[in-house]
Amino acid sequence: xxxxxxxDTAFAPARTAIEEGRIPGAVLxxxxxxxxxxxxxxxxxxxxxxxxxLDRETWFDLASLTKVMxxxxxxxxxxxxxxxxxxxxxxxxxxxxxxxxxxxxxxxLTLRECLVHSSGLPPFEAIHQWGATASSRWAAFMSHPWSxxxxxxxxxxxxxxxxxxxxxxxxAFGALVPPPGTALAHxxxxxxxxxxxxxxxxxxxxxxxxxxxxxxxxxxxxxxxxLFGPVDSVLDYGAQILNGTLLSPAAxxxxxxPQAPTRCLGWERRYPFWSGxxxxxxxxxxxxxxxxxxxxxxxxxxxxxSLLTNRVHPxxxxxxxxxxxRRAVGNRIAAAWSRVNA
Numbered sequence: 001x002x003x004x005x006x007x008d009t010a011f012a013p014a015r016t017a018i019e020e021g022r023i024p025g026a027v028l029x030x031x032x033x034x035x036x037x038x039x040x041x042x043x044x045x046x047x048x049x050x051x052x053x054l055d056r057e058t059w060f061d062l063a064s065l066t067k068v069m070x071x072x073x074x075x076x077x078x079x080x081x082x083x084x085x086x087x088x089x090x091x092x093x094x095x096x097x098x099x100x101x102x103x104x105x106x107x108x109l110t111l112r113e114c115l116v117h118s119s120g121l122p123p124f125e126a127i128h129q130w131g132a133t134a135s136s137r138w139a140a141f142m143s144h145p146w147s148x149x150x151x152x153x154x155x156x157x158x159x160x161x162x163x164x165x166x167x168x169x170x171x172a173f174g175a176l177v178p179p180p181g182t183a184l185a186h187x188x189x190x191x192x193x194x195x196x197x198x199x200x201x202x203x204x205x206x207x208x209x210x211x212x213x214x215x216x217x218x219x220x221x222x223x224x225x226x227l228f229g230p231v232d233s234v235l236d237y238g239a240q241i242l243n244g245t246l247l248s249p250a251a252x253x254x255x256x257x258p259q260a261p262t263r264c265l266g267w268e269r270r271y272p273f274w275s276g277x278x279x280x281x282x283x284x285x286x287x288x289x290x291x292x293x294x295x296x297x298x299x300x301x302x303x304x305x306s307l308l309t310n311r312v313h314p315x316x317x318x319x320x321x322x323x324x325x326r327r328a329v330g331n332r333i334a335a336a337w338s339r340v341n342a
Contacts, residue, residue: 001340003030004038007305010332011040013325014307018043022320023292025054025194026309028329031235033242033302039231046195048205048314059187059228060194060308061211063289066227067158069237070178072266074165075111076251083168086112086254086265093164096142106146111164114157115266116259120148121156128217137217151260155214155224162223174221179240181233185210185220193228194310196291205314211291225289231308234295238304241285241297256285256299275323277330279338290316294326298334301341305333 007030014026025043039056046052062069078084090097091107098104106121113119130140141159162173169176174185186208187193196211198204210216212225220226240246247255255265262271267285270276276286276296286296292311297304307329311320 001336002038003032003036004040006030006333006336006340007038008040009336010305010329011042012332013328014309015042017321017325022318023309023311023322023325024313025058026307027054027056027058027060027231028305028307029231029235030303030305030333031239031242032304033239035239037232037235039235041231045192045310046205046207046313048195048198052192052195054194055192056232057192057230058194059183059191059208059230060293060310061196061206061289061291062182062227062229062234062293063212063225063291064155065234065287065289065293065295066184066215066221066225067223068266068287068295069182069234070176070184070227071158071161071165071223072115072255073246074169074176075115075161076247076255076265078165078168080248080251084111084164086110086115090114090160090164093167094142094160097160098145099143101145104145105148106160109148109157109160111161112259112265114154114161116263117153117157118151118260118263119154119157120151121146121154121160122149123152123154123156124214125156126213127159128213134217134219158224159214159218159222165223172219173223174219174226178227179229179233179237181236182227182229184226184228187228194308195313196310197312197316198314211312231306234293234306234308235304238295238297238306242299242302242304256283273327275326275330277327277334279331279334281334288326292320292322296330298337301334301337303333303337305330
């Protein structure tokens with residue numbers, strides 16, 4: 001069975017979701033450690049206000065894949081360079097964090113705790129409503145009296161990590177060099193882009209501008225969201241992890257090492273009912289994004305796959321069944337791949 005046949009077969013649940021009108025379109029791609037690659041797709045990149053076709057070169061808003069494709073490796077690079085350590089407290093690099101409250105618990109949180117989502121910071125705050133400009137919102141964000149609760153998946157922690165990177169690199173997050181073939185804040189001009197939501201407060205269908213309200217209001221890209229790319233660029237990134245070329249061997253080993261029951265540094269690792277399905281190997285890592293995207297890397301089996309959808313178009317309130325869809329696709333890929341390599 002060829003890789004293309006595996007991908008075509010695994011795509012069947014996505015094709016059904018498109019035919020039933022639950023999602024506008026989807027692209028599924030897989031890449032192996034040996035360099036084989038296959039992609040299949042169906043549906044539309046946009047339904048309203050006009051109907052536009054989806055193709056392999058379509059750019060997607062990669063949403064929270066920004067966390068693992070930009071923020072995690074960039075934190076590890078500044079550690080490789082000796083500019084920081086994973087166990088540094090945030091206050092060491094962000095002296096203006098909760099300024100005036102030197103004993104604020106948020107200042108003692110480490111980079112590692114934010115990477116692993118064990119910080120206790122809140123999952124979300126409506127920062128886009130905190131000021132009239134990006135600079136005023138950042139000022140409010142940095143001075144906010146952050147309280148800590150139970151560990152939870154937190155965009156706030158990644159916003160703070162992005163701020164640390166900005167200080168160490170001396171440039172805005174959106175000016176960083178993202179993975180090849182991707183872009184921060186918006187795709188290149190003239191690109192075909194999958195539409196996301198008809199935003200109620202921006203008053204338009206979002207095409208080529210960051211769907212995440214906070215990232216958009218802070219300049220288009222921040223530590224938690226704002227990356228765009230087509231399927232082949234996402235697969236290229238997965239291949240770098242499969243082949244161990246993304247970072248130094250020491251940094252790669254630390255990135256994929258279990259750090260919490262369901263987490264490595266940034267990445268999820270397989271656990272019951274997770275998005276990658278139950279048939280991938282126990283060492284598989286993965287991550288998803290709110291817009292309907294995801295990347296999973298089964299390193300022991302030498303396989304990575306990415307399912308990109310625009311499931312929030314034209315509204316996030318549509319019941320798309322995205323979690324079941326991701327699991328079904330992942331299980332089909334894992335089952336077929338394991339048969340071929342038995």
